[in-house]
Amino acid sequence: xxxxxxxxxxxxxxxxxLFLYLWSLDRRSRRAEKDLEELRRRFGDG
Amino acid sequence: xRPLGSALARALPWIVAPAMIAALYLIFxxxxxxxxxxxxxxxFYVHVPSAWAAFAGFLAVxxxxxxxxxxxxxxxxxxxxxxxxxGMVFCTLVLITGPxxxxxxxxxxxxxxxxxxxxxxxxxxxxxYLLLRAFGGPEESVARYAAVLGIxxxxxxxxxxxxxxxxxxxxxxxxxxxxxxxxLADPTMRLTLFFTAACFALLAAWLISVRxxxxxxxxxxxxxxxxxxxxxEVG
Numbered sequence: 001x002x003x004x005x006x007x008x009x010x011x012x013x014x015x016x017x018l019f020l021y022l023w024s025l026d027r028r029s030r031r032a033e034k035d036l037e038e039l040r041r042r043f044g045d046g
Numbered sequence: 047x048r049p050l051g052s053a054l055a056r057a058l059p060w061i062v063a064p065a066m067i068a069a070l071y072l073i074f075x076x077x078x079x080x081x082x083x084x085x086x087x088x089x090f091y092v093h094v095p096s097a098w099a100a101f102a103g104f105l106a107v108x109x110x111x112x113x114x115x116x117x118x119x120x121x122x123x124x125x126x127x128x129x130x131x132x133g134m135v136f137c138t139l140v141l142i143t144g145p146x147x148x149x150x151x152x153x154x155x156x157x158x159x160x161x162x163x164x165x166x167x168x169x170x171x172x173x174x175y176l177l178l179r180a181f182g183g184p185e186e187s188v189a190r191y192a193a194v195l196g197i198x199x200x201x202x203x204x205x206x207x208x209x210x211x212x213x214x215x216x217x218x219x220x221x222x223x224x225x226x227x228x229x230l231a232d233p234t235m236r237l238t239l240f241f242t243a244a245c246f247a248l249l250a251a252w253l254i255s256v257r258x259x260x261x262x263x264x265x266x267x268x269x270x271x272x273x274x275x276x277x278x279e280v281g
Binding site: 002003004006007009010011013014017018021022025028029032033035036039040043 | 092096138139142249253256259260263267271273
């Protein structure tokens with residue numbers, strides 16, 4: 001069990017990295033959808 | 047095709063989540079501990095599938111880029127952009143988990159072994175690709191330059207594959223090496239590796255589909271701006 005911190009570190013990096021990327025995708029996706037709706041509304045009105 | 051494609055994309059997270067839980071069961075409970083490396087060898091079960099997902103992503107960039115250069119259709123360019131970003135995520139995980147495994151086994155976080163050097167070169171090429179897409183502007187010429195870069199970058203992948211034998215590096219050949227040289231001795235080890243690789247492939251496909259949908263929205267925003275700008279100039 002000497003190498004347990006390395007095993008824990010390796011798996012933590014993978015799961016935290018993947019969750020962070022998923023979170024960033026979700027955040028950017030919501031912002032892009034919101035921007036598109038706002039532009040459609042504004043340009044449609046103009 | 048589109049409804050089938052989007053139905054598949056919607057189903058993917060519901061397939062990936064239980065599959066990942068099954069993969070974790072295999073990695074931490076079912077698979078025996080490797081005799082010479084000990085528990086740290088289990089990092090291989092995420093390191094190697096991440097590498098395969100990254101390579102598949104970058105190969106998809108090259109294929110989509112080739113199709114874009116041949117046909118000029120924007121859909122191929124969008125696919126290439128989505129695959130490049132997801133490929134970079136997995137390639138970054140490879141470059142982080144590799145040194146975490148190497149420290150207790152080799153006694154060093156990093157060595158300039160041919161396979162490691164080639165992998166960092168691959169990461170740099172696709173980082174340049176993504177920077178070009180992010181800051182190069184919306185012109186088609188930028189997309190074409192990026193497509194060439196995407197194809198050239200993928201030429202590094204077969205070199206990474208053969209580098210272990212060609213230049214006799216110290217990186218183990220996990221699949222083909224004998225058990226005492228870092229290979230997989232137990233059939234459960236192989237099953238775990240291939241099952242986790244399938245899970246990572248599905249995860250990558252899902253991430254690409256999400257990123258692709260986002261790129262479509264971003265392109266629509268860009269088109270709306272351009273349309274508005276053109277209308278103003280005419281007016």
